[in-house]
Amino acid sequence: MAQKTVVQPKAAAAEVEPGVARRIYHDMVLIRRFEEKAAEAYALGKIGGFLHLYIGEEAVAVGATSVMRPDDYAIAAYREHGHCLAKGADPRRMMAELFGRVDGLSKGKGGSMHLFDTTVNFLGGHAIVGAHLPLAAGVGFAIKYRGGDQVIACYFGDGAVPEGEFHEAMNLAALWKLPVIFMCENNRYAMGTSLERALAETEIFKFGRSYNMPCEAVDGMDVLAVREATARAVARARADGTPSLIEARTYRFRGHSMRDPAGAVYRTKEEVEREKQRDPIVLFRERALTAGWLSDTDLREIDKSVNDLVDEAVAFADASPEPPESELLTDIFKDAEGGERSGS
């Protein structure tokens, strides 16, 4: 059983192809810009409800996805813009979904917390903390049932660990050897509750031991470290379905949601500023430059194309109409529409 303990933050050794480096940088910047625009749109009232930004945590979704196949699955909680983009969803349809428009991924019915995209095997977008972990085990079950070699990445926060469903899903996945990669995005806070106030054991990866599940902690700000740890987990899962628990130590640069100020009472401005010094995008940019994987021109070029892509997404969302009122009663049941159901 690989049960590594956390390596003190030091850049992962890995070498990566220029092509891979380009994709990693592109995806991280895309997530960052996409969410900056979403934040603007929220301020303008174009997006309603809750909006949870992933800014600061991009390395986790991008690093993990970079070693997975398109036919692998991903599922996440409500802070899922990054995972959905990394999986390859169309930013335009995502933004339209956030705007609650008919061209959104789900015709505007789901919104920011419930992004789904069948075309890229992205299974949501779930807003009940911990509830998507058993779903991930179920997808792993289906993969095994069919004899496939796909895997599913299940992203969840440190706040999901005290929930009973974390325990049930971990045990079932380990007991039945389901190809699930439990990726805990430990950003040290669940809303305003710090790890120390939520868990009797704050080194989350250690929970894997209770299930004899391979587990390790990685520097979640180092996209290559996440990439390597995930590669190890994916190899195990593809080989014989062995699940893994990876604790990616990261940090949320913004507030819990747009309704929560970044430097709220539960953490100090100093702490936030300190963590921002380890911006995963900056760290990787420097790394890629020094290693010569990407040139200044490459970076400028990527930045530019990402900006265009995101502006396009906003324009697309703005132009998309609201869903017709008839949509209220569609999609309740697959075969028949609302009509078949008895209501009042």
Next chain:
Amino acid sequence: MAQKTVVQPKAAAAEVEPGVARRIYHDMVLIRRFEEKAAEAYALGKIGGFLHLYIGEEAVAVGATSVMRPDDYAIAAYREHGHCLAKGADPRRMMAELFGRVDGLSKGKGGSMHLFDTTVNFLGGHAIVGAHLPLAAGVGFAIKYRGGDQVIACYFGDGAVPEGEFHEAMNLAALWKLPVIFMCENNRYAMGTSLERALAETEIFKFGRSYNMPCEAVDGMDVLAVREATARAVARARADGTPSLIEARTYRFRGHSMRDPAGAVYRTKEEVEREKQRDPIVLFRERALTAGWLSDTDLREIDKSVNDLVDEAVAFADASPEPPESELLTDIFKDAEGGERSGS
């Protein structure tokens, strides 16, 4: 953190006072006889519903209770006749409860799975697997809130471990240092499901480590071993509220319930017979005789008085009338009766 690993079954070193030995033997025999009578009554149709016998596991409840104070609390699942008797409840009122009679502990409204007795701090009697673990944490919370030094023993089966509530209760108790002794009665089966088919980690005591909670496994057939482990846990809990997880390795001599044959498909007759060779009552009787804690006369005398007590309990239950129909609508709410509630 004391995190002992399991000691291979060997008699505990402990010396005990003759008085203590007498009580231990008396209580174990009382539980055994009480349930043998209950089984007869069930066959005669005097007891209905589910009847789960504790026969074979007496050493756990008796050993643990023997080092606790009367003002300490105990809570258990639906296989709780033994814990309720060990706590000191009146066998007559217990039998009447099993018979569904008005002189039962709960006027016949609870039955075998829901024994409660405020007078001895026995908090039930719960039939949803795992659900009483958070309740135990709550009692521990109340003890701490009041600044008392009581503890609560929470008895549950191996089958409760895969439930999410096990995890939630363990974490909260450890996080808040609540004086709870989590006593897992590992009889290796949850109905027809063996440990290996239910848990990715079958050494249950090890789950304590995920919560930095002191944990150990003991021979649950050795009443003195259980007594010692519990004494250690009680000392920690009284000192500063530290909770513990004790895995008592025991065995159920009978079927899961009266509806389930003892040697059902999920375990072999041979296994059952082998385990019966380690009958906790026989083991302790021999121990007490060799050590000279109890004489043959003592034992005969205790056996006799227990038989009388149990016969009396049956007679008492037989003589007790059914609850009046008015009881159907009492005890729904404390202040007002059913009347206050709006029904149809």
Next chain:
Amino acid sequence: MAVMTYREALNLALREEMRRDERVFVIGEEVGLYEGAYKVTQGLLKEFGPRRIVDTPIAESGFTGVGIGAAMVGLRPVVEMMTFNFALLALDQIVNSAAKMHYMSGGQFNVPIVIRGPGGPAHQLAAQHSQSMEVYFYHVPGLKVVRPSTPADAKGLLKTAIRDDNPVIFIESETLYNIKGEVPEDPEFTIPLGQAAIRREGTDVTVIAYMGMMYRALEAADELATEGISMELVDPRTLQPLDTGTILTSVRKTHRAVVVEAGAGFAGMGSELSAVITEQAFDDLDAPVERVTGVPAPMPYAKNLEKAKTPSKERIIEAVRRVCYANGKP
């Protein structure tokens, strides 16, 4: 046609659908090696093996979630709740994941899952093990709810539920597993969801009841016949969707309605049926709809109290008399 028990009918439905569709599997506590706490899955492990008959630890939320996740990517799980009382532990998964997935995803994902097991009052199982559970489900948009009263319905409706592309809550009854009845053997025999059955034709009063209460109403009907009151007995069979058409047609004919349910009654099926009938057949009613429901108390253990908890034949008869003599003899 063959005569078999309700239990055997369910077992046959599971076998037929598993033979027919490789994507169908059964998952739950004790469904395999133990062959089901109530033996509904008897012999399935032997025929289909551990890949498709999956024993689980006690983790209702976990294995229900596993079923939902598997259904999202194309399998067709039949999740057994050893008894439906335990479904409360999985209710969040059923309501927030299963029932809403299709809607939240704008139709991209659907959850073809059946969650089945015994529910309702049993014999002296007391407060936590003897409850009418349908009340937690039929009001939830996105769920279908079935309560089959006969062996034939058990088979036909379970097969339809398994073929349905949406989550179906299928609640059986411990007290009906042993009843016998004629059951079509045709593997293509199914019964559409949302079709009530007329269990007995009559002219004076419409009684609506299902499961155990349906049988009690039948007894009441015999007794009432001797005093010249002719009862029409309608069994909704599926509570969601509800076949209001058949119910209203009957009420418009008899001008009187009595609804019987084992549950506590407050905002239950009886309330809904009473409201619907009154709204849509107000001018046809000669008397207000009567509700005969369980006493609003937790289920007591004592035999005599338990008996008094659920509607008796006598209470059904009294209610029928009240509606029939409300405005003079029928």
Next chain:
Amino acid sequence: MAVMTYREALNLALREEMRRDERVFVIGEEVGLYEGAYKVTQGLLKEFGPRRIVDTPIAESGFTGVGIGAAMVGLRPVVEMMTFNFALLALDQIVNSAAKMHYMSGGQFNVPIVIRGPGGPAHQLAAQHSQSMEVYFYHVPGLKVVRPSTPADAKGLLKTAIRDDNPVIFIESETLYNIKGEVPEDPEFTIPLGQAAIRREGTDVTVIAYMGMMYRALEAADELATEGISMELVDPRTLQPLDTGTILTSVRKTHRAVVVEAGAGFAGMGSELSAVITEQAFDDLDAPVERVTGVPAPMPYAKNLEKAKTPSKERIIEAVRRVCYANGKP
């Protein structure tokens, strides 16, 4: 009397009861340091300290069970559900532990617990965070259910709930926290559970509504007044126990009733009220009771769809017109 917001009224009720009774404590997610996701517990940690204002990890079943266990041995917990949607994860504890303990133990133990938090439709929170949750509770024997519509009720009813010796489900609303109203400052001001309030007197029709729907009905009343229809508006305030007396008295006066609820409607409060009114005031009714309910769909995110999901002023007005003109002008 002082003018304060609904949020401040709840906060004051908590402070007063905690000062009055040392056994009362508050437990839940973010209730302390963060002062409540909706700031209802603002300042409480400062005044009462971490012993009595207890922040919990995300473990609804766990900390609700902790509250129930503590209540069994004499404390009086107020459990905050950050939003009531999450109560589904604790439903087994609420139904099988809290609601039944007193009964199962034959009166030996009781569970004086209040479980409170916001529920009901909010603003674009979508399917999993915007649901009418009372439907899961008011049918459960052993539970009391409160839905306070005004700041004064919020204070008076919460205080009564905390003093009640039984489990009380107290569901607030995110959309009402900021409304202002007169609130008695007397620390002994309480409102008994089971007493409805007449929000507006009228003669032509009785409308029954609570929370947001109550305010919408008030708007409808103004508009209807201009066309000569006089609405009497009854707010039940507590759904369990339900004050049928006040409701029936009003209906017997107006001869017409409309029930409004935000929920999906099937077997909801509207169904129960419609059934009760019809049973007990059948001969007084000039028209069948009308139900105005939310559309039976999960809550959509898109603003326009969300708006169409819950009953509008227009739909209430139409329903009132239907009952009023059913048999000619009032």
